[in-house]
Amino acid sequence: MTGQRSLTSRGRARQQALVAAAADLFLAKGFAAVTVDEIVAAAGGSKTNVYRQFGGKEGLFIEVVEVLSAEFLSPLVQLDLGRTGRAAGLEILGRTLLRQLLEPRHIAFQRMILASSDLFPGLMARWLETGPRQSQAIISRFLGPGAESGRLALFFHDMIVTDPVLRAMMGETPPWDEIEAQIDAAAAMVARLLPQD
Amino acid sequence: MTGQRSLTSRGRARQQALVAAAADLFLAKGFAAVTVDEIVAAAGGSKTNVYRQFGGKEGLFIEVVEVLSAEFLSPLVQLDLGRTGRAAGLEILGRTLLRQLLEPRHIAFQRMILASSDLFPGLMARWLETGPRQSQAIISRFLGPGAESGRLALFFHDMIVTDPVLRAMMGETPPWDEIEAQIDAAAAMVARLLPQD
DNA sequence: CCACTTTGATACTATCTAGTATCAAAACGG
DNA sequence: CCGTTTTGATACTAGATAGTATCAAAGTGG
CATH class of the missing domain: 1.10.10.60 (Homeodomain-like)
Incomplete structure (x- = not known):
């Protein structure tokens, strides 16, 4: 009681x-x-x-x-990419995702999660599910069905997210221009491998 | 005194x-x-x-x-890839890198660094320099000169490293087969974009 | 308006642990 | 070997802080 x-x-x-x-x-x-x-x-x-x-x-x-x-739940869910081309859609997805992830409050959140994972086992797993996995699933869905989409979605996600987020966690958020360039390069790369437009 | x-x-x-x-x-x-x-x-x-x-x-x-x-300093430095093809060389680099990174002791190290970054500012920056940046530089050098090599090296690195390491930190190290498949897929992808063999 | 329940302020306890002080034992060097 | 320096064991201090106990104040509902 x-x-x-x-x-x-x-x-x-x-x-x-x-x-x-x-x-x-x-x-x-x-x-x-x-x-x-x-x-x-x-x-x-x-x-x-x-x-x-x-x-x-x-x-x-x-x-x-x-x-x-809940506050940080992937903002990608409410994104409608009906008849966008592969590369253009990926660019939008990427920008939307990174704009959110690089918010100072979100960076602080991710730091907090990682730093607390010793004291709270399972916390990281939970975050991975509600965060990155969610985003990856949405990218994968956009790329279409098939195992290859899953792999490409994971690649695309990690290509555009890992480095900027790490740098932001250290207080060196990259300039947005640079981030967009990375996103576009990655999008072009992935689109070229799935040219079934 | x-x-x-x-x-x-x-x-x-x-x-x-x-x-x-x-x-x-x-x-x-x-x-x-x-x-x-x-x-x-x-x-x-x-x-x-x-x-x-x-x-x-x-x-x-x-x-x-x-x-x-020092113990974990990139084992890639002593790797000689003299006259290997692009894709084959990337596969070797990737395997060597991941074999090391997924060692339980290294995973514990990375957890420790991240978890201590609140108490020890600068620790993460230092780790990033001696770890990932080092590996990326070596990959970049293998891919040849030019800014594009740098970007591709970063992409390749993050494509193969991010997900397995995260999963390992949560205690769910992926099976090695799967990791090799990811590496090979990423290597093929990158090699296809730099076909100047 | 009056029992009764929820909320608030405060002081206290219990514990944990980094760091220090002190003195005894071992190693060293000429 | 003997004086000096380094190392070891132990007990202690000081500070921090999670959690509790207690009682006063404010809401709540019939």
């Missing part, structure tokens, strides 16, 4: 404030470097909330990751 | 034992989860050594990273 039945409106507000404050702090400094007192100071209320509503610091962190994962 | 002039043979032995023990522990559990007492218990001697010879836990960690970085 957590000793709790229902939340008052004030309670719900505090809950959201806690998640929001915790998200900002965890993103900025990582799980270990943030103290519960600090979160409470930022959100208002008191430690009691954290322990009554989330069970503790780790519970709150898990909740934060859930919320952020 | 560290209050220390020279090391006796016993001292040197302890120093190495400390680095070795610390490396194993840090690789297994990450920086934060390892205590100095634990390292000392594994290496013999006493805490005094850690503080006199390395200045503290962080100093010892830095030393461990140095040693491990």
